[in-house]
Amino acid sequence: MDHSSLAGRIFRGIALAMVLVFFMFPIVWILLMSFQTNEQILRIPPRILFEPTLANYEALISGQLRTAAGNLQISFMRNLMNSFLLSSASVILALLLGVPAAYAFARFKFRLGETIAFTLLSFRFAPPLLVLLPLSLYYQQLGLNDTYFGIVWVYQLIALPLILWIVRGYFEDISPDIEHAYRLAGHSWREAFTRIAVPLAGPGIAAAGLLSFIFCWNNFVFALILASADKQPVTVGALAFVTASGIQYGQIAAAIVLSVTPTLLLALYAQRYLVEGLSLGAVKG
Amino acid sequence: MGMLEIRNVDKVYHTRGKPPVHAVRALDMDIRSGEIVALLGSSGCGKTSTLRMIAGFESVSSGSIALAQRPIHELPPAKRRVAMAFEGYSLYPPLTVRENIAFALKAQQLSRSEIAQRVDNIARLVEIEDILDSHPRALSGGQQQRVSLARALVRDADLYLLDEPMGQLEPQLRAVLRGRIKGLLAERGMTAIFVTHDQTEASALADRIAVMEDGVLQQFANERELKNRPANLFVASFIGEPPMNLLETTVRRAEAGFRLTAGSGMAFDIPSQTLAPAAQQALAQADRIKVGIRPQRIAIGSGEARLRVVSNQWLGDQSHVAGECAGHLLVAVTSSRVAARPGDVVPCALDAKNLHLFGTDGLCIRHAEAR
Helix, strand or coil: CCCCCHHHHHHHHHHHHHHHHHHHHHHHHHHHHCCCCHHHHCCCCCCCCCCCCCHHHHHHHHCEEEECCEEEECCHHHHHHHHHHHHHHHHHHHHHHHHHHHHHHHHCCCCCHHHHHHHHHHHHHCCHHHHHHHHHHHHHHHCCCCCHHHHHHHHHHHHHHHHHHHHHHHHHHCCHHHHHHHHHCCCCHHHHHHHHHHHHCHHHHHHHHHHHHHHHHHCCHHHHHHCCHHHCCHHHHHHHHEECCEECHHHHHHHHHHHHHHHHHHHHHHHHHHHHHHHHCCCCC | CEEEEEEEEEEEECCCCCCCEEEEEEEEEEEECCCEEEEECCCCCCHHHHHHHHHCCCCCCEEEEEECCEECCCCCHHHCCEEEECCCCCCCCCCCHHHHHHHCCHHHCCCHHHHHHHHHHHHHHCCCHHHCCCCHHHCCHHHHHHHHHHHHHCCCCCEEEEECCCCCCCHHHHHHHHHHHHHHHHHHCCCEEEEECCHHHHHHHCCEEEEEECCEEEEEECHHHHHHCCCEHHHHHHCCCCCCEEEEEEEEEECCEEEEECCCCCEEEEEHHHCCHHHHHHHHHCCEEEEEECHHHCEEEEEEEEEEEEEEEECCCCEEEEEEECCEEEEEEECCCCCCCCCCEEEEECCHHHCEEECCCCEEEECCCCC
16 A cells, blocks of 8 residues: 555554554553552642652562551462463463364364354353352362362363364364375374474464463453452452552552563563464465 | 275265265276376366375275275375375475475485485476475465475375376476376386376376266276277266267167167168177167267268358367257367368268267267277
8 A cells, every 4th residue: 555645644643643542541651650659649630740659569569558547468469470370370271172172173073063162162252240150159069169270270261262263263274285294294193283283373372372361361250259369360459459548549550560561571472473473374375 | 916906985975964975986996006097087076085085084984995905994194105295285384395395205214315315306307496495385386286296206105196286387397297207107116196187187197097977987998998988978078179079869770780860861870790789789779879979080071961160270280170960069170171161061971980879878888990
């Protein structure tokens, strides 16, 4: 496309800037808030210029929340660790289960195959509240309540369908004859899967893994109901900032910045990889 | 001793909610060691299914396949000692052309210099030396096809399966490569089966041609045999360019045999002594049969029949004359130039001894006299 007219280029620049401001403003504002005290934040009118403070981050990292009513113990760093642990374990488990399953759905037509695949997908669009009550009852019976294993298991409802359906599409795009050629050259079916299919679907697997990591990271309701304080992720842990004596905006902002950073870094890193993967994905030939 | 023995093989595809598709029916084939065989047929005739059953990507519904005296139809593809070039090329995208070809040799545990030597030799044969270090996605369809062909031919295998090996190549290169590949296969005594829908390619490359239609092997013979002694109506009309002229005739008994009448003023006398007993019986029972005559066997310029010319084309080495004769549209081919314009009436000869006779079941009951 050639937008050579000056007016067109200016208009495009303005439009892009507006979109950028619209999406970036909340993030920038939160970043600014995280370096301000509660008093500075609540000033009217708000000011762009302020004296930055690291007090919010200190409070989070040391676990001491200073409020007007006194000091509160918070376990934000532990929550962050939990988030990381739960999301990673869930994604790893979902990849181990989901990638072979996606391959099976892509390559083989079997009885009830489509029905099973669709049922798995339907877990994604059923509201979590629908399953929460029976699930928590089951978990109490089974002793899975408030265990990492139990939460990782329930996170499979989020991660597994996503990985299954995204990766399946990538496998379907790879011509089965590429694997056939490999197998004819004296390799087993399993080798064709691990050495040919998985590497070729690599970008897709990475994208699916990343997406499901973000979805797991953002989950609130499962962990709220099924985990107690020491197993809770940041999404639930952030509730602690709503204290009896007021809402600690500065610390919430700092907590958000800290909890967004890992996924943001992951996304930025994977973005480069995904673009590389897209140009490599021209397999169909 | 047969290299490949296919015995009574059936392939049925079952899809839920749809009637089963019988892709290959009761296939019997024997291929000799060092033989090059073409599977020829229109798309959906079962030729690719047959190839994939031999390679092991499709299971055999019933029957057996043996390669070099080993039953292979239940072995995994890796153990069949079969090499294949795929229609869709199927190169490994992250590897260069050189690595793609060498990759096929990895399982054979050859020395590095041996591998390099073989890759260079096969690359020269299919003219891809200059793209050995490119990646498949940078190549044209024709180049990818040659790489795929090289990757199959570079291996040591009991049988080489080539699925439409030259479909994407330019005609000139195709002719050159055919000759070279045939040379390579013959020199090394390699047994090969290739799938094609191109008759020219089949006759140029293959020792024998298996004509398939509707999952059934119609005839398995060399090109000359297919042309001169077609087994049935399908082979008769499918093989040959332009196709055989087919006429519907009514059968009547005559003094010394049978008289076949094809419309007003066109009749053929078939003496009984040119017919096998079974053919005589078939004719005696039939009211109407089809007869066929090759365009090359219709003589233009002499004879009693009259052909009203519809079109006349000189192709540089032969004339194709199409015209109407006793209510039938006929095509005749002569090697000399015919000076007739559309609308002209020219004499032509349709000799009864040049007719192929087909029974009511479509099988050929008498072939034209050999020339």
